[in-house]
Every structure is written in structure tokens, then in C-alpha cells.
Amino acid sequence: MSETPVITIDIVSDVVCPWCIIGYKKLEKAMANFEDQARFELAWHAFELNPSMPPEGQDINEHMAQKYGATPEQSRANRERLRDAGKDLDFDFSYHENMRMVNTFDAHRLLHWAGETGKQTALKLALFKAHFTDGKDVSDHETLVGIAGSVGLDEKRARDLLETDMFASEVRAVEAEWQDRFITGVPAFIFNKKFMVPGAQDPEVFANIIENKLLKKAA
Template identity: 50%
Template sequence: MSSALKIDFVSDVSCPWCVVGLYGLLRALEILRDEVQAEIRFQPFELNPKMGAEGQNIGEHIQEKYGSTPEQSQKNREVIRARGADVGFAFRTDSNSRIYNTFDAHRLLHWAGEEGLQLPLKEALFKAYFTDGGNPSDHGQLAQIAESVGLDRQRAEAILASDEFASDVREEEQLWLSRGVSSVPTVVFNGQYAVTGGQPVDTFVGAIRQIMSEAKGGTVN
């Protein structure tokens, strides 16, 4: 008999390691499908909450924020591309890619959670940005992405044209910051066990088995 597992996946749609972490987690859950009945809830985190509507060149941004040289950025992209390929995701970002504000994407994700379509929307947002070079702050693109996963386009457009769910998203962001989440992805199991970073499949499998064993009062060597 499988055990219930509640997962809060704290992440941003413009975070490449969040993609790696999500697909590692999903593969782990597929391996454990006979042991675990998981419910994933995506929680908002903005890497660049003050980013303007026009965005910024990715190389410039990373150099300003982290002090990385173009060569270091290129190497990091190669590592991420390889890790993505390992879990079946195609990263196509390059030195001309841009970083954008993601707040409106998080508002749509909050709504998608109420509609039971959060995971497909999250995956579609990742693909639109990292594979197709899209802009996750563009309302037209966001409405199209929402429609592509079965959400109502007119409703999506109405949300984007208003401040609907803005306060919900800000409250959720503050909640996770107050719980000490300072980097993403942070994956929280049953509200108490956290795994951070874009971990490989085996790491997630081991962590979940350990958590499930402790929940049942057993031990894992």
C-alpha cells in the first residue's frame, strides 16, 4: 500500500536548476509509484523581483549579480544543458537570452493550482522560457501557454489584466522566506524535510524512502 506524501516545490520559472530538480523529482516519483502517492504544490519564489518589464541580457545580469565572467557563464550553461538532457529536458539558452520578471507567471500558477493544472502549466512555462526562448512576463505569451494546457484563455487574460492573486502570491513568497528558504529549488516533504538544489534522481529516491520510513517509525541504513 502506498503512503501519502505532500511536496512543496519552491521555485521560479526562470531558474534552470529548478527544471533539473523538478524532472529529477518526477522521475523519482515514477520509480516510487507503488510506494508513494505524492501531491506536488508549486510555491512561488522570485529570483529577480525588481526586474523591469524589458528584462535584461542574461550575461550582463549574471555578471552584475554573481560576478561571473562570460566564460564561467558559458561553462555553467553547458553543465545545465547536460543535466537537463539527463532528465529529458532541452535547454536552448545562450549568451543572447534574457532574464525577465516572473511575478505574473506565479499569479497564473496560483490560479492553475485551484484548477488542478499546476504541473502542466509549470512544465509549459519552463519549456516556453528555456527551450523556446519565450518571455514569461509577456501577457500574450502567458495567456497562450495557459490555454495550451487546458486553462481558459479569457480567464487567464482577465487575471493578467488585473491584480488578481497578487496578494496571495506575495503572502506565499513571504511565508517561504520566513521559513528560511533562500535558494531554489527547495523541495519540502510533508512540511518538515527539505532537499535543496537540482538533485539527481537517485538523491530524491533515497530522500523520499528515508522520509517515508521515518514517518512509519522505521529506520533506513
């Protein structure tokens, strides 16, 4: 009896990137089609959409205007499209007018640690929910400690990590590595270290990669 093939998926993303959670939810649908044929191992890698974001963050409309030239009306229309996309994928985007874009470096440090514990995906999804659904500040240390605890991570360890520069150099190195691989936007999904799929593609796109480029070769 042959062993179940293992498919690794490296996901480069940021926790304040709406298309990253949409992309993951679409990937999740694709993976469900192969749950009896393969075992999936996911690893999340740091990418900061706004590495220079100050600690106090920035009003989301101001941020969208400054970075993308979007008017408040265009920003609201974009958020409505995201809400609709989220509904189709059972994810709630609860945008509000006073929402802020925040610095995510400390969240990535927590995620790096979570990668050593087997709880990285759980933490990533909890961070997406905290930011987009619950409107929490995912740069705030106490908020981050609480989110870590909610997925079974040790809160004292999380607090100690955040109060130091633990894993800072490791996260910077990871970010630089993916930039060196010419990933300049997220999400990006890398299957078995070989096949890169950029963006929040439809489940069929992911399923095609899994079935025709990975499972058929493994057969």
C-alpha cells in the same frame, strides 16, 4: 487492505531557475520508483530570483555579470553544463546569446490560479519549456495566455487575471512565508511538511527520503 499513502511535496521555485527544472526532473525519476507504493501530491510555490527585474528584462550576460560577477565566458561555460545536465534528463536548454532574464511575478500569479484547477504542474512545466527551450518571454501577457491555454486553462480567464492585480497579494504572502522559513535559494523540496531538501539533488537523495523517512513510517 491498507490505503496507499499520500506524500505531499511542496516545491519552492522560479520559472527562470534552471536548477529548478533539473531538480524537478531528478525528483520525477525518484518518484517513478515508488509509483506502486505511494501517491504524490505536488504544490508549487512562488519564489522570485529577481523580484526587482524591470518589465523590459535584462540581457542574460549583463545580468550574470551584475548579479554573480560572471564573465561572458563563464556564463557560456555554465550554460553548456546546464545543456549537458538537461540532456541527461530529457530536457532541452536552448540558450542563445540574446536571451533575456525577465520578471516572473505574473507567471507566479498564473501558477497560483492553476493551483486551484489541478493544472499547476502542467503549467509550471510548460513555463519552464517556454523560457528555456522555446526562448519565449514568460513576462509577456499574450505569451502567458497562450501557455495557459496550451495546458487546458481558460485563456479568457487567464487574460482577465493578468490585466488586473488578481492573486498579487496572495503571491506576495506566499513569497514572504517561505522567506520567513529561511528559504533564500531555490529549488527547495519539502516532503510531508517535515523534511526539506535544498537544491537539485540526485534522484537517490530524493528516493532515500521517500523510502526511509516517509514510507517506512507509514508502514
